Amino acid sequence: MDAVKAPEPPEGRTGLNTGDPRIMICSCRRAIAALFVVACLVTPLGARALSLLDLNAGASFASGDGNLMFSFEPGSIVLAGALSSDLSAYTVLVLSEGFQVIGPMAAADGDVGVLSLAYEVDAISGTLEGATLTSLPFAVGSGALAFLSMSASGLGDLVNAATGGGLYLPHDSLVAAGSSTTVVYSSLQLLTLGAGQLAAVSLFEQTFGIAVPEPSTGILLLSGLIGLALLGGRNPQGSE
Numbered sequence: 570m571d572a573v574k575a576p577e578p579p580e581g582r583t584g585l586n587t588g589d590p591r592i593m594i595c596s597c598r599r600a601i602a603a604l605f606v607v608a609c610l611v612t613p614l615g616a617r618a619l620s621l622l623d624l625n626a627g628a629s630f631a632s633g634d635g636n637l638m639f640s641f642e643p644g645s646i647v648l649a650g651a652l653s654s655d656l657s658a659y660t661v662l663v664l665s666e667g668f669q670v671i672g673p674m675a676a677a678d679g680d681v682g683v684l685s686l687a688y689e690v691d692a693i694s695g696t697l698e699g700a701t702l703t704s705l706p707f708a709v710g711s712g713a714l715a716f717l718s719m720s721a722s723g724l725g726d727l728v729n730a731a732t733g734g735g736l737y738l739p740h741d742s743l744v745a746a747g748s749s750t751t752v753v754y755s756s757l758q759l760l761t762l763g764a765g766q767l768a769a770v771s772l773f774e775q776t777f778g779i780a781v782p783e784p785s786t787g788i789l790l791l792s793g794l795i796g797l798a799l800l801g802g803r804n805p806q807g808s809e
Contacts, residue, residue, distance in 0.1 A: 617630075617633070617662070617663040618660055618661065618662055618663075619660075619661040619662075619663070620656060620657045620658075620659060620660055620661055621646050621648075621656040621657075621659040621661060621670070621672070621686075622656035622657040622659075623661070624641040624645065624646055624661060624686070624688070625641070625643065625644060625645060625646040625656055626643060627641055627642055627643040627645075628641055629641065630663055630668075631663075631693070632663065632664065632665060632666055632667060632668075632777075633663055633664055633665040633666070634665045634666060635693065636666070636692065636693055636694060636695070636779050636781075637666065637667070637690055637691065637692060637693065637777055637779065638690070638691045638693060639667075639668065639688055639689070639690055640688060640689045640690075640691070641686075641687075641688045642687070642688075645686060645687045645688060646684075646685070646686050647683070647684070647685045647686075648683070648684055649682070649683040649684075650676065650680060650681045650682040650683050650759075651675070651676040651677070651680035651681060651682040651759070652673070652674060652675075652676070652682040652683065652684055652759075653672075653673050658672055658673055659671070659672030659673075659674075660672060664774060664776060665776075666776040666777055666778065667701075667774060667775050667776030667777055668774065668775060669772055669773070669774035670772060670773055670774070671771065671772040674757060674759065674769060674770045674771070675759065675767065675768070675769035675770075676759035676760065676761050676767075676768050676769070677761055677766065677767045677768075677769075678761060678763070678764045678765065678766065679761055679762060679763050679764065679766070680759075680761055681758075681759060681760050681761070682757075682758075682759035682768075683756070683757065683758055683759070684756070684757040685754070685755065685756045685757070686754075686755050687752070687753065687754050687755075688752075688753055689750065689751070689752050689753070690721075690750065690751050690752075690753060690777055691749060691750050692749040692750070692777075692779045694779075694781055695749070695779045695780050695781035696746070696747060696748060696749050696779065696780050697723070697724060697747040697748065697749065697750075697751055697777055697778070697779055697780075698744060698745065698746060698747060698778045698779060698780040699724065699742065699743055699744040699745060699777065699778040700719070700721050700724050700725070700727060700742065700743055700751075700775070700776065700777050700778070701727070701740075701741070701742040701743075701774075701775070701776045701777075701778075702717065702719045702727035702728070702729055702740070702741050702742070702773070702774075702775055703729070703739060703740045703741075703773065703774050703776075704717050704729040704739055704740075704770050704772065704773035704774070705739060705770060705771045705772050705773075706729055706730060706731035706737070706738075706739060706769070706770050707731055707767065707768070707769045707770070707771070708731040708732050708733045708766075708767065708768045708769075709733055709765070709766060709767040709768075710733040710761060710762070710763070710765060710766030710767065711733050711734060711766075712733065712760070712761065712762030712763065712766055713732065713733040713760065713761050713762070713766040713767060713768045714730070714731075714732050714733075714758070714759070714760040714768055715730065715731045715732075715757075715758075715759055715760075715768040715769060715770050716728070716729075716730045716757070716758045716759075716760075717729040717730065717755070717756070717757045717758075717770060717773055718755065718756050719753060719754075719755045719775060720753065720754045720755075721747075721751045721752070721753045721777075722751050722752045722753075723745075723747040723748055723751050724743060724745045724747045724751055725743045725745055727741040727742070727743060728741055729741060729770075729773070731768075733766065744778070746780075751777075753775070755775065757770055757773070
């Protein structure tokens, strides 16, 4: 008996039903995995690593260049929705002027996810003069949204975003004269409205600029103070 041959798909089409929700879900999972691989590739080598678990316990750390101090209060990290509640799964890398967060920050197939954090930044020397927010946002589907915001008191607000409709803003920065201290509130919101949709941020980093006195300015100031001290120590002319 001859084997029964499976019917060929119509010309111009494949046997893959791209509208099948199961296939779209698998595609979303593969996209999430690919985003995490990209995040690992762009991670600075040799950066000191913590986790959100450390920050939520009230950790403090200095920036890589030693000019900034970041302080977190206990309970300052909030995770909700589709995001994993395992704080140790989110890596925090210390950068020269700030820090970077990498982890499973993704929502798909009608889920939502929220991550918020609050902390204080102190300039060890000089004053804060600006901030930068950079991320790798990703969205698939007309209702998908990945939105990351950062508000620094005395400096201003920054936004990163990506939508399934084509909006892509992975970088924002500002320059503003500030004080030596700022309180920062950051929020990540991931929204999907149905099967086959994906919203993710594989990593984000927050950095700060500082204004420090120029070396020449410091030298001139010191020279002036020394000159005044020498003049003040002399006796007036003609006095005994």
